[in-house]
Amino acid sequence: MRPGSIRLGRANLDGLPPAIRRPAYERSRITPGIVHLGLGAFHRAHQAVVIDDCLAAGAASWGIVGASLRSPDTRDALAPQDHLYTVATRAEGTEHRVIGALLDSVVARENPAALVERMADPAIRIVSLTVTEKGYCHTPQTGDLDERHPDIVHDLNNFGAPRSAPGFIVAALARRRAQGLSPFTVLSCDNLAANGHTVQRIVTQFAALRSKDLGKWIADTVAFPSIMVDRIVPETTDSDRDAVANALGLRDAWPVMTEPFTQWVVEDRFSAGRPDLAAAGVELVSDVKPFELMKLRLLNASHSALAYLGYLSGYETIADTMQDPHFARLAAQVMEDAAVTLTMPDGTDLAAYRASLLKRFANPALHHRTWQIAMDGSQKLPQRLLGAMQDRLRKDLPIATHALAVAGWMRYVTATDEQGRAIDVRDPLAAEFAALAREAGPVAERLAPALLGVQKVFGPLGAEPRLREAVTAALGRLYKDGARRAVETLVSA
16 A cells, blocks of 8 residues: 555554654543634644644643635545644745644535534634635725625525625624623634724624624624734645655645744733633734734735736746845835834834745745735735835825835736736636726726726725826836836836
8 A cells, every 4th residue: 555545534643653743632632612714724724733732731622613614625625534634834844743623624505504503602712714805795995894795695684594704703693692602702813904803893794784782792792802823824736745645654635834934913802711822822912903014014015016926927936936036125125115104012123024024935845826825916905005005105205116016916907917818817806807907908097097996995095196106107117018027127226
């Protein structure tokens, strides 16, 4: 029998090679305390690893039940292996760790009522989320619930069988309230601006559409801590699965790849208790906002700039893009321009953080595709790029670097690259962008104003004359010179 042909599972943990870390606790004694919505790679490489450390320290009632809102793929991959999976941490070499914190998983679409029931269980004290920005069914520019979103319209008319993350949260909280139970904490781990406050607003707005009293109860009793999360987690490929199988001698259907760096900063405000997160390396603070803006405007903004402009230049991964010295300088310049918009606590070394980001981006062991990062740009631009641009305009500072990044996004969402090939644009507003691009044609003076007029993305900022001028000029350079030459010209100026 060839290595890796037997599936990873509870029965063969003890037979793993000595170098492979495994759960340092008896899984049969662990009970769930967390339901996590959005059982993707990031959660399994980040929050679940922290909870695994908490369980090893004796917090036996904080296991995780994962929920995929739509696709059964993760459940189907992990259930046959007792929900064990491998985290492969890559730098100069690779370290492998089997995580046991995930006890069970459900697919919401198959049985929405069953997920609501799990969330309403009084043993569940935290409901956490990584559903990506678009999963909140909100308008990114305002942070308000999008009442016309198809999933929200459905959930308001099918309260007991929701589709959306806000719908599930409110349905479960309503059941707990009706049963006289205390609420759980809602812990968003997505890259939303002021994510705790934003999710609180979205959820209470949805609840108030069902019942004003329910909306008020949620606003008064449910904790929505803000957080900042940071770890790079690329998509898992078949070659990654083969490499993990060779290391374990067992087949793991869905391991996750990541980097050594990890950070989690959490506002210490919970409705129904929490595990000892600090002992597992989490920074518990009273105000997350400075750290959140630092990450969004330094890491995420430069990542987006590299993704759009790197993709247009023919680079497949961020590490490939960073091998081009002009793009490495672009990433540094995005960070430099954004840094002046930040106010950090005493002792924060922004220069060291920026240097660490450039090193992480260049890690050749992480195959983080530019196409993957480019997804859902309409949901990401406001907090990653537009906020810093607005702050720089208020200080009467130039915005050319950020304008080129936004222009790169505009060029990308036309769905045709510089060689005339189709781009697979994944975005909730992709059809709207494509229609605007067809009407405007490849003419910056028409396309830039058309896209800047999309209120869900740009809001009133899209009408700001200095921003319109800078973005239109940058888009004109992309059409005239191509992305790589436009970046070279910018960073050489």
